Amino acid sequence: MKCGNEILPERIESIRYSQCSGDGSGIKCESESVSGAVSQRACVYCGARVVLNPITDAFHIVHGPIGCASYTWDIRGSLSSGDEGYRNSYSTDLRETDVIFGGEKKLTAAIDEVMARHSPRVIFIYATCIVGVIGDDIDAICRNAEEKYQIRVIPVKSPGFSGTKKTGYKMACNAIMNLITPSILPEKTADVNILGDFNLAGEMWIIKNYLRKIGISVAANITGDARVDDLKNAPAAKLNLVQCAGSMTYLAKQMEETFAIPFIKISFFGVTDTSDSLLRIAYATGDKNVIERAKAFIEEEKNRVIPLLDKYRKNLVGKKAAIYVGGGFKAISLIRQFNEFGMKTVMVGTQTGSKEDYELIQHLVDEDAVILDDANPAELEAFMTEMGADILVGGVKERPLAYKLGIAFCDHNHERKHPLSGYEGTLNFASEINLSMNSPVWEIISQGGMKYV
Numbered sequence: 001m002k003c004g005n006e007i008l009p010e011r012i013e014s015i016r017y018s019q020c021s022g023d024g025s026g027i028k029c030e031s032e033s034v035s036g037a038v039s040q041r042a043c044v045y046c047g048a049r050v051v052l053n054p055i056t057d058a059f060h061i062v063h064g065p066i067g068c069a070s071y072t073w074d075i076r077g078s079l080s081s082g083d084e085g086y087r088n089s090y091s092t093d094l095r096e097t098d099v100i101f102g103g104e105k106k107l108t109a110a111i112d113e114v115m116a117r118h119s120p121r122v123i124f125i126y127a128t129c130i131v132g133v134i135g136d137d138i139d140a141i142c143r144n145a146e147e148k149y150q151i152r153v154i155p156v157k158s159p160g161f162s163g164t165k166k167t168g169y170k171m172a173c174n175a176i177m178n179l180i181t182p183s184i185l186p187e188k189t190a191d192v193n194i195l196g197d198f199n200l201a202g203e204m205w206i207i208k209n210y211l212r213k214i215g216i217s218v219a220a221n222i223t224g225d226a227r228v229d230d231l232k233n234a235p236a237a238k239l240n241l242v243q244c245a246g247s248m249t250y251l252a253k254q255m256e257e258t259f260a261i262p263f264i265k266i267s268f269f270g271v272t273d274t275s276d277s278l279l280r281i282a283y284a285t286g287d288k289n290v291i292e293r294a295k296a297f298i299e300e301e302k303n304r305v306i307p308l309l310d311k312y313r314k315n316l317v318g319k320k321a322a323i324y325v326g327g328g329f330k331a332i333s334l335i336r337q338f339n340e341f342g343m344k345t346v347m348v349g350t351q352t353g354s355k356e357d358y359e360l361i362q363h364l365v366d367e368d369a370v371i372l373d374d375a376n377p378a379e380l381e382a383f384m385t386e387m388g389a390d391i392l393v394g395g396v397k398e399r400p401l402a403y404k405l406g407i408a409f410c411d412h413n414h415e416r417k418h419p420l421s422g423y424e425g426t427l428n429f430a431s432e433i434n435l436s437m438n439s440p441v442w443e444i445i446s447q448g449g450m451k452y453v
């Protein structure tokens, strides 16, 4: 592929590719998408929604046109151990006349209707693009509703045009702080909060189970399988564990400043990261018993899982992987997992990675690997083809790109049904990669399709 052909000139600095950006130092990232590049990245509102939606007993009213409300549980699914109300979504369905005369009355009516039909304790009100343009005073409406109904009604100002998906994460974190900040700080009665796991397929339950086994108590899950009461308990934790650093580092810093809770970054993807994270958490408690239990548990799990992984390894070794995911932390964990399997990562990109993420990624991959920030479908397709990727790991928007090219695909996002965290998750991942990549269908396709006789 030649630079300036498939790649827009404005995109060159966001891609490390030997023919474009030389040594690749200082990849351009954390900036707004290039107009007309048709980025894979979701908007500010989507960033906010993806963080807040897993709170199972919260209500979500999307103040905007009906199209914005399509971004809901059905495409950003997560699992609940109790309430199912969060699977519903509510919209004010703004039309042309509302744009001219204002949508405030509609929003007030929507809150009244939700209150009349349900008994919410918290409602999040998302202001999307058109509300950012017409300037409805959603702060005043939320204040009035809180006074009228004596519940929390929290504005999330997230017009899609007001920044990047990461701006949406920040808006969601501000909303969480708004919800959980107590008037008086509680005593520290729990060991940790878990930040940045969204329990897409039960991962939060795996992590909590590990922590329970080694003797660590959890105050709040933020936000996978979260409940409002548990979230309000978060200030009582001694330490924050940050898994999805892209979305949750901002909240962790806020909580450190306001509640004096320090944080560490952890990852439960892959045997190495899971083991390292458990040990670091155990050491952070300073409790000898917890450290001993963690060591024993890690040893036991490694002995169980590594021989099973070795069986897959022989089918995976030497294969080439492409990665395009939301945040840097997941990309880094995936590269490490592929290294453990004996695979080579030939292309890796993220929607919201930071400079530090990309520096670490550069250290983990070979010199000739393509690294790209905020990519578009044309770039992903061109580089996957050029680099000869055997499998793409991504989310719902990347799946068709891989299948169109006749390349295997693994969903590492909301559409998956099997958890990919922890030791059992690593086994699920290896099994899925093996099944998908080594399916006979790719050979049949490459030979021109199935012959019918």
Ligand code: SF4
Pocket: 043, 044, 045, 046, 064, 067, 068, 128, 129, 130, 158, 159, 160, 161
């Ligand atoms: S907030 Fe704006 S960019 Fe996002 S879905 Fe709604 S209209 Fe589209």
